[in-house]
Amino acid sequence: MEDIIRFDGRVLFLSDDPAIVRRQLSGESVTRAEAGVLRDNVSTDEITPVTVMLTYDERLGRYPYVGFKAGNEMPVGEHEVRRGGFQVTVAGKRYGKGSSRESSPLAELSAGIRLIVAESFERIYQQNCDNIGILTTTDFGVLDRILAGEAIPITEFLKGRDALTQQIIRSGGLLAYSKFAEWPAPLVHDNAATTPAQPPRTLVEKIMARRLHPATPGVEHGDGVFVRVDWRFSHDYFTGMCAHLMHRAFGEPAALHDPARIIAFQDHLVLAAQSFPHVAQGLLPGVANLTSGHREFVARYPVLAHGQLADDGEHGADGICHALMAERYALPGQIVIGTDSHTPHAGALGCLAFGAGATDIANSWVTGYVRCKVPQTLRIEIDGDLAPGVTAKDVVLHLLRLDAIRSGGAIGHVFEYAGSAVQAMSVDERATLTNMVAELGGFTGIVAPDEKTVAFLKERRGIDFTLEPWMTSDTGAHYRDVIRIDAASLTPMLARPGDPGNGVALAELDAPVAIDIAYGGSCTAGKRDDFDAYHDVLAWGVAHGLRVAQGRSLFLQFGTMDVRAYCEAQGYLKTFEDAGVTLIMPGCGACANCGPGQSTSSDQVTISAINRNFPGRSGPGSVWLASPYTVAASALAGRIVSFDELKAMALQ
Secondary structure, eight states, rough: OOOOEEESSEEOOOOOOOHHHHHHHOOOOOOOOHHBOOOOOOEEESSGGGGGGGGGGGGHHHHHHTTTOOBBBBOOOOOOHHHEEEEEEEEOOOOBBBBBTHHHHHHHTTOOOOEOOOOOOOHHHHHHHHHHEEEEEEEHHHHHHTTTOOOGGGGHHHHHHHOOHHHHHTSSSSSHHHTTOOOOOOOOOOOOGSSOOOOOOOOHHHHHHHHTTTTOOOOTTTEEEEESSHHHHHHHHHHHHHHHHHHHOOSSSSOOGGGGGGGEEEOOOGGGGGGGHHTTTTHHHHHHHHHHHHHHHHHHHHOEEEOOOOOSOOOOOOOOOHHHIIIOOOOOOOOOEETTTTTGGGGTTOOEEEOOHHHHHEEEEEEEESEEOOEEEEEEESSSSSOOOOOOHHHHHHHSSSHHTTTTTTTOOOOESSSSSHHHHHHHHHHHHHHHHHTTOSSEEEEEOHHHHHHHHHHOOOOOOOOTTTTTTTTTTSSEEEEEEGGGGGGEEEEEETTTTTTGGGGSSSSSOOSSSSOOOOHHSHHHHHHHHHHHHHHHHHHHTOOOTTTTTEEEEEEHEEEHHHHHTTTHHHHHHHHHEEOSSSSGGGGGGSSSTTTTSSSSSEEEOOOOOOTBBBBBSEEEEEOOHHHHHHHHBBBBOOHHHHHHHHHH
């Protein structure tokens, strides 16, 4: 990267006013004041909707911001950013929320964007920018200097960044840095076995200390480090992209580090042939291209793979990557990374699991290491008893509406869940807490392993796991803050359409909300315990003469084939049939806007147990988020209700 950078292109303000955006796209330049209110919470679903993520090269430059919503409009069309000659994008808080998709900054870069100025950034998005050579800053004074025609020293974009990240930015990206770095073989024994006594530490700090690159000096919060990884996985959207990046940097065939600990999952695109936009817009050839890249990698290298179901008339996969990582692979004390922001799901087992972009994964395939920052930890203490029908999903939706979270105050933090209510939860329910750390803005979520973890591993995998004394946070460990929640005070929660942070207690709705679609599934809500909840509601409904309300649809999608087998063994399938449910084989499906359960028109209303509801995430309609109990009850009522409300209605 050059020492002095001149931005000769235009500046694009992502205003909340669609007219301001259109003026800029038509060739008019506006001032910062004229731009008005900048959009907060611009998600990667808006920068590059899933329907454009069908390539992983410069062709993505056609698409940045085609899903961007200003007011009630989507003012940016294909090619417009590139044609407009923009080099700088400006936005508000929490830019790059949501998915770990590196397609978003790559689309911006390919369209000519060299710098993003925002009030704050989400962790994975900013790291992806660092990795591919896009500059970022939260200093609007730098923007003023650019608008005045001033060239900017590279040092302005290094302020506040850790030393390792500064080196990567100066190198022009991670892979350029990595080719000249030293990657010693991981230590045979954990580093902590040979280090002197340490001050009290959190569980995540201990896990990281045991996996640090051998050349790492003493570290503090905020330092950039490389840690060795136990499991590295990709899914079908990004496997081909990771392989392309790896081969371009390291040659081909590349020498993979420990390929037996690399897993490739087909889960996001397996239902594309049943997806309305993919069929209607002629996108299936692009899906075939991504699938081909995924399969070529699996065929070429001796990695583990979970693919589509055998061609017996059923469409689906072995399971969703996160659910399978918890069911089959992750263990307490390990480090797990994947090409998906919901990778923290496995933190329910007491491991350090976090999402990463394609460049980070490509680098880890060869080196065995991944870059991260030593994070601060928030302790979330949930004590007391949750009321019947109130779940971990309601806990997360409550957290998401707290001002401290909505404002981005938890970005990059560990969420360590503890307290009597967490101890009482199953591992499946704990996984809902850790999975949705992505929506909370955190680095990862974790629950210290206990006897329930050991029982889960025995039941699901048949292994006898022995917890080690170090696998818990120390008394006196430092927490940036402690958030305390009285579990008994919580009631069924919702998130209004547009953002998971739009939380509202169901009882606070000021008018009935009719629904068209109810969907239960995804990594967050396709687990055994989730299907127990769906069945509880639907079995009660069938016993009281109820079925899915007329004109409505309820889709339930298994998270893995193991979950389906569990439901069959429990006798749930007959109940689902009697209730009028449409059952779907495993896959990401409607949560990734790629399968049954997605909306097909903007006037449709969905209530969903998935983890996020950004514009366009699950089709053009509006999506309310809720727990499995509320989703199933609402399907029977035809409007949003809790299970308790449904039962009360039946008695009237």
